[in-house]
Amino acid sequence: MDIHAQKILILDFGSQYTQLIARRVREAKVYSEIHPFNCGMDFIKAFNPKGIILSGGPSSVYDKGAPTVHKSIFDLDIPILGICYGMQLTAKLLGGKVEKSKKREYGGADLIIGNAGDLFFGLGMGGLKVWMSHGDKVEVLPPGFKTIARSANSDICAIKDDTRKIYGVQFHPEVVHTPKGGRILKNFVFRICGCEPAWTMKSFIETAISDIQAKAGADKVVCGISGGVDSAVAALLVHKAIGKNLTCIFVDNGVLRKGEADKVEATLKKSFHMNIRRIDASKRFLGKLKGIEDPEKKRKIIGGEFVRVFEEEAGKIKNVKFLAQGTLYPDVIESVSFKGPSATIKSHHNVGGLLKKMKLKLVEPLRELFKDEVRALGREMGMPDEIIDRQPFPGPGLAIRIIGEVNAKRCDILREADAIVLEEIKKAGLYKKMWQSFAVLLPIKTVGVMGDERTYENTVALRAVDSVDGMTADWVKLPYEVMESISRRVINEVRGVNRVVYDISSKPPSTIEWE
Numbered sequence: 001m002d003i004h005a006q007k008i009l010i011l012d013f014g015s016q017y018t019q020l021i022a023r024r025v026r027e028a029k030v031y032s033e034i035h036p037f038n039c040g041m042d043f044i045k046a047f048n049p050k051g052i053i054l055s056g057g058p059s060s061v062y063d064k065g066a067p068t069v070h071k072s073i074f075d076l077d078i079p080i081l082g083i084c085y086g087m088q089l090t091a092k093l094l095g096g097k098v099e100k101s102k103k104r105e106y107g108g109a110d111l112i113i114g115n116a117g118d119l120f121f122g123l124g125m126g127g128l129k130v131w132m133s134h135g136d137k138v139e140v141l142p143p144g145f146k147t148i149a150r151s152a153n154s155d156i157c158a159i160k161d162d163t164r165k166i167y168g169v170q171f172h173p174e175v176v177h178t179p180k181g182g183r184i185l186k187n188f189v190f191r192i193c194g195c196e197p198a199w200t201m202k203s204f205i206e207t208a209i210s211d212i213q214a215k216a217g218a219d220k221v222v223c224g225i226s227g228g229v230d231s232a233v234a235a236l237l238v239h240k241a242i243g244k245n246l247t248c249i250f251v252d253n254g255v256l257r258k259g260e261a262d263k264v265e266a267t268l269k270k271s272f273h274m275n276i277r278r279i280d281a282s283k284r285f286l287g288k289l290k291g292i293e294d295p296e297k298k299r300k301i302i303g304g305e306f307v308r309v310f311e312e313e314a315g316k317i318k319n320v321k322f323l324a325q326g327t328l329y330p331d332v333i334e335s336v337s338f339k340g341p342s343a344t345i346k347s348h349h350n351v352g353g354l355l356k357k358m359k360l361k362l363v364e365p366l367r368e369l370f371k372d373e374v375r376a377l378g379r380e381m382g383m384p385d386e387i388i389d390r391q392p393f394p395g396p397g398l399a400i401r402i403i404g405e406v407n408a409k410r411c412d413i414l415r416e417a418d419a420i421v422l423e424e425i426k427k428a429g430l431y432k433k434m435w436q437s438f439a440v441l442l443p444i445k446t447v448g449v450m451g452d453e454r455t456y457e458n459t460v461a462l463r464a465v466d467s468v469d470g471m472t473a474d475w476v477k478l479p480y481e482v483m484e485s486i487s488r489r490v491i492n493e494v495r496g497v498n499r500v501v502y503d504i505s506s507k508p509p510s511t512i513e514w515e
């Protein structure tokens with residue numbers, strides 16, 4: 001079955017939750033794409049969706065220049081669900097009345113379902129917990145519409161036009177604070193739009209493999225792998241499609257974690273027989289980093305050197321025509337968003353120049369996927385948890401966790417301390433429960449005492465944070481026993497460290513990395 005045959009179009013009006021709508025629809029195994037509200041009627045018709053969802057958004061329908069769609073969207077004979085702003089816009093365009101309100105309704109509400117048919121099928125008639133976040137609300141229904149749910153605050157919380165299959169909900173079914181929201185969206189895509197659950201990782205793999213084969217033909221493809229999940233999964237997928245015609249380049253830049261290069265190589269080479277070139281460029285990188293203390297300079301040096309090493313190695317492959325990258329769907333959306341395009345090529349692997357110079361074309365097999373889908377895809381292909389569930393690790397690696405000058409000795413100290421941190425966090429069953437946990441090497445020495453001797457050694461800071469996307473973060477309230485064993489082991493086992501401190505700062509105003 002064609003996984004793209006039945007798809008839901010999500011028009012983005014700027015809500016912070018738009019991506020969640022797409023993810024919820026895909027969790028129902030129906031393919032969905034997000035496009036800006038102003039993508040145009042021709043695009044919408046050509047896209048040929050089985051259903052359209054109009055997202056929420058921060059505007060008021062009465063704002064000057066408020067985002068809108070052409071009214072003819074309601075005459076396409078395609079079911080439409082408007083969420084929050086999407087519902088208000090629907091009501092306004094179809095002749096209803098929206099009341100501009102000064103007070104925002106924000107938080108949980110109990111929905112009283114008046115019609116347990118299609119959209120609310122299987123949810124009973126009682127109170128349903130939903131999440132509200134809106135200013136304006138629909139006051140007068142457009143002709144042809146009826147109310148299908150209300151709340152204590154509002155008589156009109158959900159509406160429908162039976163004939164044209166147009167729906168609107170004032171609340172946000174896509175957020176976790178609407179516990180049964182997934183069911184509501186499923187009702188929309190299955191019962192109302194008539195979709196079938198065809199978007200599975202198994203069928204995605206089949207489609208992706210034949211797409212890659214058609215694109216690359218007998219040409220050679222090169223892919224940079226970092227040890228992170230995105231590049232590893234992208235590379236494995238391309239490998240499944242074209243085998244030895246893919247060469248993966250893994251650059252050891254000297255600022256990787258303990259044993260990392262070995263582990264990545266062993267997994268991808270031994271388990272999957274991938275064609276991997278591991279380049280030990282640590283001396284080269286550390287040579288350039290000598291004497292550098294400024295974090296921005298460190299980043300630039302590492303980024304620039306990576307491109308040079310990669311270019312040299314890629315240049316050794318005869319007839320290489322493509323560069324495979326693990327670009328994900330959120331990067332793609334950002335680049336077409338009406339809020340303004342941004343570079344789709346990840347900056348720490350800034351290979352734009354490379355593409356031009358070597359005349360390479362891009363293969364981006366994960367372009368359609370969200371991060372959780374990439375993980376599911378990796379699992380489906382048999383990739384071990386160790387790579388799939390790995391905490392994020394910055395491109396400049398340990399260089400931004402060694403405050404001050406980076407040199408081989410300081411790298412070794414931090415590598416040992418960091419390995420102990422990870423071991424203890426994993427032993428306590430906490431590794432997968434947090435966003436990141438790591439050690440930082442500070443540029444100060446303090447006095448300690450070991451046996452009868454006075455020591456004057458380095459300080460290590462322990463950092464553990466919870467986060468959803470790395471944009472904001474809270475420090476983790478680590479159990480004292482875990483902190484205790486980390487501290488004891490680091491001080492006893494790592495030569496050159498006599499003090500461990502715990503970082504209790506959140507982001508903002510701090511950042512996750514110390515730099």
Ligand code: XMP
Binds near residue numbers: 392471
């Ligand atoms: P900060 O320190 O800005 O980090 O709070 C936010 C998240 O981004 C990661 N990070 C990077 N990731 N290349 C990356 O791939 C980088 O240059 C980079 N710098 C920071 C950081 O680990 C955290 O998860």
